[in-house]
Amino acid sequence: MRYKNLIFVLISFYFFVASIVLIKDSIVLVGLDQVQTLVNAVDNTLTGVFAGWFGTALLQSSGAFDSVIIAFVSVGAMPVSIAVATIIGAEIGTTVTTQLVAVVGYFRHERKRFRTSFSVAMLHYWYNFCTLLLFFSVEYFFHTLTYVAEVGSTFFSRIPGLMTIPSIFMLISPWVDILLEYIPAWLGFVAGCGLLLLSLKNCEKYLSATFAGEVSGSLIRSTFGSTTRAFLAGLLFTILVPSTSVMISMIIPLFTTGVIDKEKYILPYILGANIGTVFDVMIAALATGNPAAIGVWLVHLTINVVGALIFLPLAKPFSSSVNRINEFITFSKKRTTIFLVLSNAIPAILLIVGILY
Numbered sequence: 001m002r003y004k005n006l007i008f009v010l011i012s013f014y015f016f017v018a019s020i021v022l023i024k025d026s027i028v029l030v031g032l033d034q035v036q037t038l039v040n041a042v043d044n045t046l047t048g049v050f051a052g053w054f055g056t057a058l059l060q061s062s063g064a065f066d067s068v069i070i071a072f073v074s075v076g077a078m079p080v081s082i083a084v085a086t087i088i089g090a091e092i093g094t095t096v097t098t099q100l101v102a103v104v105g106y107f108r109h110e111r112k113r114f115r116t117s118f119s120v121a122m123l124h125y126w127y128n129f130c131t132l133l134l135f136f137s138v139e140y141f142f143h144t145l146t147y148v149a150e151v152g153s154t155f156f157s158r159i160p161g162l163m164t165i166p167s168i169f170m171l172i173s174p175w176v177d178i179l180l181e182y183i184p185a186w187l188g189f190v191a192g193c194g195l196l197l198l199s200l201k202n203c204e205k206y207l208s209a210t211f212a213g214e215v216s217g218s219l220i221r222s223t224f225g226s227t228t229r230a231f232l233a234g235l236l237f238t239i240l241v242p243s244t245s246v247m248i249s250m251i252i253p254l255f256t257t258g259v260i261d262k263e264k265y266i267l268p269y270i271l272g273a274n275i276g277t278v279f280d281v282m283i284a285a286l287a288t289g290n291p292a293a294i295g296v297w298l299v300h301l302t303i304n305v306v307g308a309l310i311f312l313p314l315a316k317p318f319s320s321s322v323n324r325i326n327e328f329i330t331f332s333k334k335r336t337t338i339f340l341v342l343s344n345a346i347p348a349i350l351l352i353v354g355i356l357y
Helices: 002-030 032-039 045-059 062-074 080-093 096-108 111-142 144-157 162-172 175-182 185-210 214-223 227-240 244-256 263-276 278-288 291-311 315-329 333-356
Strands: none
Touching: 002 062, 002 175, 002 185, 002 278, 045 062, 045 080, 045 111, 045 333, 062 080, 062 185, 062 278, 062 291, 080 111, 080 144, 080 291, 096 111, 096 244, 096 333, 111 144, 111 244, 111 263, 111 291, 111 315, 144 291, 175 185, 227 244, 227 263, 244 263, 263 278, 263 291, 263 315, 278 291, 315 333
């Protein structure tokens, strides 16, 4: 059964790469001017952050959203500075999934355990919110992350053979050019985005099934014995199953039922998972063969690595602070509802206001 799942993983991976090629070629055929007209609506760092936040919340996948941004950058449809801003916002957009898992558990059969399960979602949310404030400030005032992307782009442009990678991918997905001869370019773009999301979801599904079971459950439980082990577990598991939200959501029932009883190890696991999820975006960037796109991926990696370096030593006090906030929020249904509505509605409202004005 596991071999069957691994075959499906390889098929999903193939279509993930093919979707990047399809999106990139479709953008070129649609016309950069038309695409840039849409992209220009997000014309500053602030609206870029909210676009990343809201877009990732809608897709329920930071990997899918970031991969589309990578494709935009690779064909020159999006400035690097705006792409960097959307990457910053995407980090917190992915926390919606863990919130939903906690809330669904509340309505199903775990109302008494809601505060416990929601504490995991809150650690995920508040860590990403703090890093958003940090990196947004650094980017807004000093453009440090844009500089990182530009330096990375310059470095990768000197690597021989980089530009041949897209040609290799085109050889294994020749049907993309044939498809675009028979359908409108805009439909190719929509199909590419749909294929990207579907392939990532299937990859997560079959990898999760491959590593599911009592042995894997015991492995996950055994990792929460020290800060270092929890961090490495989050990193490695999320490389294997390329979804931060899935891998963090998996530990919610384990923590709720008391299988994992060390709350101070949850944050290190989240920090590792955030780094692990950058590898599917790296593949998307390599598929474009564009140094600027790979430079934007480097920003994604930098945000998560620097965030881990800052918060890993602070795991225990930060977790305690978030736990107190969680107790306040989950004190009543009204407070919880207000928090969930505001935390998800505000970025959408501010994005609309930013675009209009």
